[in-house]
Amino acid sequence: MTFIDKLRNRWHAANSLLCVGLDPDPAKFPDRFVDDEDALFAFCRDIADATAEYACAFKPQIAYFAAHNHGEAALQRLIAHINGAHPEVPVILDAKRGDIGSTAEQYAAEAFERFGADAVTLNPYMGRDSAAPFLQYNDHGCVFLCHTSNPGARDFQELPVPDGSGGSEPLYQRIARTIADDWNGDGNCALVVGATFPEELKVIRDIIGDMPLLIPGVGAQGGDVEAVVRNGRTADGTGLMINSSRGILYASRGEGYAEAAADAARELRDAINRHR
Numbered sequence: 001m002t003f004i005d006k007l008r009n010r011w012h013a014a015n016s017l018l019c020v021g022l023d024p025d026p027a028k029f030p031d032r033f034v035d036d037e038d039a040l041f042a043f044c045r046d047i048a049d050a051t052a053e054y055a056c057a058f059k060p061q062i063a064y065f066a067a068h069n070h071g072e073a074a075l076q077r078l079i080a081h082i083n084g085a086h087p088e089v090p091v092i093l094d095a096k097r098g099d100i101g102s103t104a105e106q107y108a109a110e111a112f113e114r115f116g117a118d119a120v121t122l123n124p125y126m127g128r129d130s131a132a133p134f135l136q137y138n139d140h141g142c143v144f145l146c147h148t149s150n151p152g153a154r155d156f157q158e159l160p161v162p163d164g165s166g167g168s169e170p171l172y173q174r175i176a177r178t179i180a181d182d183w184n185g186d187g188n189c190a191l192v193v194g195a196t197f198p199e200e201l202k203v204i205r206d207i208i209g210d211m212p213l214l215i216p217g218v219g220a221q222g223g224d225v226e227a228v229v230r231n232g233r234t235a236d237g238t239g240l241m242i243n244s245s246r247g248i249l250y251a252s253r254g255e256g257y258a259e260a261a262a263d264a265a266r267e268l269r270d271a272i273n274r275h276r
């Protein structure tokens, strides 16, 4: 099954547009993991198992694993665990890759073959040939940065570029248009738009039709759930993977950390659904 089909099935089966972000930071782990050498894997496994029923996707962030010795092995085991225990929930590897074609081939093999992810986040900055090795895996998802959630998103992403008919448009709109009209020939593309830019989200939805959007920035970064759902949903009330990482992972440091994460995930899923 393709990434997009798996995602669509999950939106409906779980009645959820919530993406659970797996960004493990040992400094914030519950006390019981203090002397646990396998804490990265064990903590994320517990969170994934507790939140799977509320999730339309999981999004492990590679830096939180690769920063530690043996961390990538923990990530590999975590994705294998999710694929085995929760095969209906797609995994988006958040790696924001982008490089010349020959190197991009290696990054694509890393994401899809080594780690077994259903989709990967990508930086479109280096252009079509840098995306081609990922797009060729046409049953996998390519999730391109379009308008990011951070304040510095304005530095480049909003700069005007010629629109081809004598006017101009912001770069993020050109990215959205180019990917929707050109790169998405196999229907395996999605875009990242920060929850902190709801007006831009509305413009992007109008450009791209029903292409899925990954929306980080609710919770810890302050994005507004209602504005995101109102401006980003498709006509059938789907189309979104609204991510929360810290707001779910670190709901409690106590023994009930997994239950607290499940409660936080369920509450956010329900808050999203109230506005669909």
Ligand SMILES: O=C(O)c1cc(=O)[nH]c(=O)n1[C@@H]1O[C@H](COP(=O)(O)O)[C@@H](O)[C@H]1O
Pocket (backbone or CB within 6 Å): 021, 023, 061, 094, 121, 147, 148, 149, 150, 192, 193, 194, 216, 217, 218, 219, 220, 221, 243, 244, 245, 246, 247
């Ligand atoms: O690609 C992403 O996931 C991403 C893009 C973006 O524009 N902003 C953004 O915060 N992210 C990621 O989304 C997650 C947000 O985490 P929280 O702010 O803790 O919910 C982190 O893993 C970020 O790396």
